[in-house]
Amino acid sequence: MIAPLAYTKPRSLAEALELLQIAHSLPLAGGTDLLVELKKSNKRPALLVDLKGIPDLDELALTADRGLRIGANVTMNRLIESGELVSAFPALTDAAMTVGTDQIRNRATVGGNLCHASPSADLAPPLFVLDTQLVVASLQGERRIPISALWQGAKQNTLQPGELIVQIEVPWPGAAAKMAFLKKMRTAGHDLALVNMAGLLDPVQGRCRICIGGCACTPVLLPGTDTLYQESRDPDQLTARLLALAEATIVPIDDVRASARYRREIVAVFLQRLLKLLAVETKGWGRC
Ligand SMILES: Cc1cc2nc3c(=O)[nH]c(=O)nc-3n(C[C@H](O)[C@H](O)[C@H](O)COP(=O)(O)OP(=O)(O)OC[C@H]3O[C@@H](n4cnc5c(N)ncnc54)[C@H](O)[C@@H]3O)c2cc1C
Structure with missing residues (x-):
């Protein structure tokens, strides 16, 4: 019993x-x-x-000076229902929109999505590309960690016993930055991702960020992509270099959702689709 x-x-x-x-x-x-x-x-x-x-964990605020602050208890549906957020952080609200069903989105919190530390947590890719910081509280006080430092492995986070995530701090991306989110599931509308991906492209600041979920034991922020973008904004060349980088960086596994090989194929298709979406949004690839 x-x-x-x-x-x-x-x-x-x-x-x-x-x-x-x-x-x-x-x-x-x-x-x-x-x-x-x-x-x-x-x-x-x-x-x-x-x-x-705990009311302290319910804050959802978007301000000019501090960017976006999300209390750990804010639910997916609260993110989606904020019109301001949908236009300012579309990749984040698109990701929240794909989580489970409406009933799940009414309960599922941002803090829980991150602390569960699933490799395919849908909010991870957009929050990784946005350089998110997490505020961690304990009886000893508060500390801030980059979101990438939360994942230790699949479903293992780095928090110590007695620690809580209290707030998720998302800085404003540059005014010219564009973002997109893509997710591949086995079924429409109600499944964990077998691959998810978010991208951010900022032609003014020369920033290019790509994060891939579901293809390693943690979400993977591709390394060195700002430099690749600054070195070449030729669409074909950049796409080829990012594809080679993604291929070399991810370590997908076979599981109930998909084979490792299928995940690699989806990553290649998604990466090209994501870059096209971002290029359309930024009206081209931006000049050097
Ligand atoms: C039917 C179904 C469909 C789903 N679909 C998706 C999907 O499409 N995409 C997706 O990403 N997820 C999905 N999920 C998983 C889940 O809904 C999300 O990960 C959700 O955001 C978890 O949040 P929660 O508030 O329910 O967390 P909980 O279940 O309450 O907690 C999750 C973990 O985080 C810890 N925790 C919670 N809050 C804090 C905090 N503030 N500080 C420290 N630790 C904390 C808990 O101790 C626990 O270990 C699905 C789940 C179900 C049941």
């Missing part, structure tokens, strides 16, 4: 951080990953600390 779950719902961040000092306690947000995991296993945390009663 499986032991019942011990559950509590603190009303402040300070109270939650105190409760998370209890050995083997776990934070619970929307529960769309955690409760599924607990159902599948015999593992029982000493205490589930429900974060949804």
Whole structure:
């Protein structure tokens, strides 16, 4: 027989951080990953600390000076429902729109999507290309980490026991920057990605960022792409160099969703499609 779950719902961040000092306690947000995991296993945390009663984690603000600030408890549907966000960060809201069903998007939080550390978490690629920082809180205080430092491996994050993500900070991309997000699933509308990908192209600042999910044990931000873009903006040459880089960087596996070979094929198709989308958005490849 499986032991019942011990559950509590603190009303402040300070109270939650105190409760998370209890050995083997776990934070619970929307529960769309955690409760599924607990159902599948015999593992029982000493205490589930429900974060949804903490108003500090609900902030969603877009300001000229500080960019976008997303409280860890903000749900996918809150991201999508903000018209301002849809026009300012379209790759992020497009990614949120593809998560599960409407019911899942009503529960699923941004903090939970990142902390579950799935290689195919849909919010990861857009947040990676946007140079996102995470604010991590514990009883010892706050620290900031780049989003890439959160993933240790598939479904393993680098947070220490007692630590919480409280805020996701997304700087404004340059005014000329364009973004796009693509996702390949087995079924329409309701599945984890077998490959997802986000790109950012800024012809003024000479920035080109590509992040690929589902093709390694962590999302992969292709290295050195700004330099490739600055060296050559010839579309054919840049596309060929990025394809070779992606091919050499990803390490996809065979699993229930797809074979490694199929994932490689999708990456090649998506990368070309993504670059075309970004080039159309930026009205060409930008001049050197
Ligand atoms: C039917 C279904 C379809 C889905 N489809 C998709 C999909 O298309 N794309 C996709 O990316 N995901 C999908 N998911 C997975 C899931 O919905 C998302 O990853 C979701 O964003 C997780 O958020 P949550 O609030 O439910 O997290 P929870 O399940 O509450 O928590 C997830 C993990 O993060 C930890 N955690 C939560 N909040 C914090 C915090 N603030 N600080 C530290 N740790 C924290 C928890 O302890 C747990 O380990 C799907 C899930 C289901 C059940």
